[in-house]
Amino acid sequence: MSSSYKSITRQIAQSIRLIMTDIDGTLSEGGDSVISPVADAIVKLERKGILVGLVSGRTGPMLQKMAVQLNITGPLIAENGAIARINPSAPLLELGYSKLPANEALAKLYAAYPGRVSERWDNSERMVDIVFRAEGVPIEELRRLLPYVQVLDSHYIMHIMQKGINKGKTLLNILPLVANGAIVKDQVMVAGDSATDLSLFEIFPVSVLIRNRRIPPEESPMLKKVARYISDNEQGYGFAEVALHILGLLE
Ligand SMILES: [Mg+2]
Incomplete structure (x- = not known):
């Protein structure tokens, strides 16, 4: 059960070597920039x-752009874990994932819900994960229709x-490659706001749930149960x- 970040x-603070944070709902309200208290705090942490690294459902190019804006040097994990770099200027790692299952699922969605499915512009630059909206279709129904892929709602x-x-x-998986393997799991702090961050909260002991009123009340208890701090x-x-x-x- 999460307790106050205080x-x-x-x-614990002295043990932290890497902070991996989600973007939407955690650093920002979903736009392309972050508020100045966030940017200032990140500069101070790096100093x-x-x-500081990013772990998000956004695309690789979107994360690289934000990494430049924030001047961070940690890993970038994009598309909800599907692609990664050990730092913003490093090449993409070969994680072995494919877009084929998502493409097949999308075709099935178009056939099942004519006129109700829309893709977002950035699917063309996505390598594994596909983003879409299916007007008025509950997520449980999507999961029943597409049991062979993950359906996530951020x-x-x-x-x-x-x-x-x-x-x-x-x-x-990539942590042994970061900073020449000098950072272990317990020295990582993870921050996120939604169910797409649960795996981070489950694996990394210093986990922080950032409150976000967009997250529906039925999802909150599960997040609070797993995240260590809030x-x-x-x-x-x-x-x-x-x-x-x-x-x-650290003063
Ligand atoms: Mg989020």
């Missing part, structure tokens, strides 16, 4: 020698992709207060 101790957009891919597993404020303001708390403990 219960992150000095000892303290804590790598509450910003719906995702379909090959089964077995998630943010937490990918971060765990912010008071929402979205970017929540991330910034947690970051400042950690920075305060």
Whole structure:
């Protein structure tokens, strides 16, 4: 059960070498920029020698753009764990995932719900995960129709992709490559706001749930059960207060 971020101790703060954060609902409200308290806190964290990386459902190019904006040096994990780089200028790692299952599922959706399915512009630059909306179709129905892929709702957009891919597993897999293997699981802090971040909360012990009123009430108990800490404020303001708390403990 998550407790207040204020219960992150000095000892824990001093152990953190890498912060991996979700973007939508965690750093931002979903747009292309972050509020200045978030940008400022990230600069300070990096100055303290804590790598900051992004782990998001967004595309690789979108993450690279944000990494430049934020001036961060940590890993980038895009498309909900399907693609990754060990730092913003490193080449893509070969994780062995395919877009075929998602493409097949999308074709099936178009056939099942004529006129109700729309794709988002960025599908053309997506390598594994597909984003879409299916007007008025409950997620349970989509999951029944498409049992051979994952159907995820980030509450910003719906995702379909090959089964077995998630943010937490990918971060765990690439961690030995980050900073020449100097960082272990317990030295990573993860931050997120929705069910797409559950795998991060499950695998990494220093996990922070950032509050976001867009997340439906039925999803919150599950998130609070798994995440170790929780912010008071929402979205970017929540991330910034947690970051400042950690920075305060490192003074
Ligand atoms: Mg999110």
